[in-house]
Amino acid sequence: MLFFLDTADIQEIETGLEWGMVDGVTTNPSLIAKQGKAYLPTVLEVARLVPGPVSGEVLATDYEGMLDQGRRLAALAENVVVKLPLGPAGLRAVRTLAAEGIKSNVTLCFSAAQALLAGKAGAAYISPFIGRLDDVGQDGMLLIEEVVEIYEHYDFETQVLVASVRHPMHVVQSAQLGAGVVTLPFDVLQKLYRHPLTDNGLERFLSDWRKTGKSFDD
Ligand code: G3P
Numbered sequence: 001m002l003f004f005l006d007t008a009d010i011q012e013i014e015t016g017l018e019w020g021m022v023d024g025v026t027t028n029p030s031l032i033a034k035q036g037k038a039y040l041p042t043v044l045e046v047a048r049l050v051p052g053p054v055s056g057e058v059l060a061t062d063y064e065g066m067l068d069q070g071r072r073l074a075a076l077a078e079n080v081v082v083k084l085p086l087g088p089a090g091l092r093a094v095r096t097l098a099a100e101g102i103k104s105n106v107t108l109c110f111s112a113a114q115a116l117l118a119g120k121a122g123a124a125y126i127s128p129f130i131g132r133l134d135d136v137g138q139d140g141m142l143l144i145e146e147v148v149e150i151y152e153h154y155d156f157e158t159q160v161l162v163a164s165v166r167h168p169m170h171v172v173q174s175a176q177l178g179a180g181v182v183t184l185p186f187d188v189l190q191k192l193y194r195h196p197l198t199d200n201g202l203e204r205f206l207s208d209w210r211k212t213g214k215s216f217d218d
Contacts, residue, residue: 001175004053004183006163008032008042012186013049019189024052026105026127026163026183028083029059040076047077055105055125057083058093066093074102081105081124086114091121098122105161112146119156125181129164140164141173148177168192 004024005016008031016022025046032042043056056076058069070082070093082097083105084090094104103124109115110133118126128147130140147160159180165171168191174182184192 001179002052002181003189004055004161004181005189006031006165006183006185008035008037008046009186010045010049013046016186016189017050021189022050022052024054024079024181025050026055026083026161028055028057028107040072043073043080044076047080050079053079053081053103055081055083055107057107058085061085061089063089063092066090067096070097070102070104071100083107083127084123086118091117091123094118094121094123107163109147110143112143112150115143115147115158115160116150119151119154119158122156123158125159125161127161127163127183130162130170131164131166133164134166141170141177144174144177144179148179 002023003021004026005013005022006026007013008027013025027043027046032039035042047054056073058066060066060069066084066089073080073082081103084093085108086106094106097104105125105127106118106123107127109126109128115126115128128143130144133140133143144162161181161183162174162179163183165182165184165188167188171182171192
């Protein structure tokens with residue numbers, strides 16, 4: 001399973017890379033706005049830092065505008081994946097960009113029917129937003145189950161990229177279902193490492209050894 005970081009924060013990305021757990025990054029307009037920096041230069045900065053795929057989203061909502069912005073995003077660096085919203089214009093742009101060799105990540109997916117369309121259009125990634133479904137009383141994980149099952153039946157190029165992740169169980173359950181990629185906020189990546197018994201166990205090992213009065217080299 002690939003781990004992407006869902007952030008435009010350079011420090012978070014640098015830390016995730018140091019830990020060896022970051023295979024790529026996803027950004028969106030909200031995440032870039034949070035950094036208070038210019039749009040395209042931020043995508044470029046992230047793409048230069050990360051060896052794997054970096055999703056940068058178009059801001060246009062019409063087909064021609066999406067194509068223009070998608071091509072400009074893709075021209076920034078080889079690892080940039082163009083993020084396009086679900087809908088006729090976005091999926092039409094996916095097809096056109098795919099024919100030009102440009103990969104896309106279809107975003108704002110909230111149903112299995114939408115994921116099926118993204119697969120047919122030739123998206124490299126489909127991003128079902130599970131946390132936002134949970135927020136409105138639906139089961140986000142059920143959507144991942146449905147999409148993974150549907151994609152297993154066909155030869156789509158599309159990988160399931162679980163998005164809008166809120167806690168470690170979203171990650172674990174996505175892995176159990178065989179989703180190819182999960183994009184994590186940095187705090188969820190941190191939480192994956194933690195368990196109170198690990199901390200307690202380490203403290204006990206070290207305090208037992210301290211009682212001997214000896215050092216590592218004694
Ligand atoms: O990057 C898209 C997605 O992961 C957003 O998540 O937390 O804003 O629902 P969230």
